[in-house]
Amino acid sequence: AQSVSQHNHHVILSEAASLELGCNYSYGGTVNLFWYVQYPGQHLQLLLKYFSGDPLVKGIKGFEAEFIKSKFSFNLRKPSVQWSDTAEYFCAVNAGNAGNMLTFGGGTRLMVKP
């Protein structure tokens, strides 16, 4: 079965600091990868996704993620965070052998101090 690990459960940063959130998955074949964000009191929203092609994917609000197949990773990055980025971030994977099942990581709660 596919699994997704997000090693940072809680991250606290000051505004303008750089952000990198880790995401590792277990499946070695074809994968579709996603990052979702949940702002306080709001629905989950898609930040970005990777299916194929350029492994560096750009999403909304200045976020980007890099797919490194050899490391089974899809880390999320932002060069300079803002207070409004305070939220919970979820990595998700749809693996080729899992049909239409989507597996989420445990989430990373980010707090940005003004």
Add this chain to the structure above:
Amino acid sequence: EAQVTQNPRYLITVTGKKLTVTCSQNMNHEYMSWYRQDPGLGLRQIYYSMNVEVTDKGDVPEGYKVSRKEKRNFPLILESPSPNQTSLYFCASSRSTYYEQYFGPGTRLTVT
């Protein structure tokens, strides 16, 4: 407005009392799914449906049932709820797993 709606938003019930959480989408999406969100565990998929009358188990289907009789609706049924089903539940829809999932507002369920 494109949206996924869930009802009720909050529910407190007792062990063993059957309940249904409704989910409806107005985007003509084929793919719908249910998740539960628990602290530290992220979202875990309960069931998903690729189309009318087509449903399949996710990671944590035990204790839940679903049905997909119409494209827009995907209710979640707890025949005999137990306290370990206390959680925040999200319904989502999309064109398929290759596309963005649109999430509902969530249903906070407490089983005593």
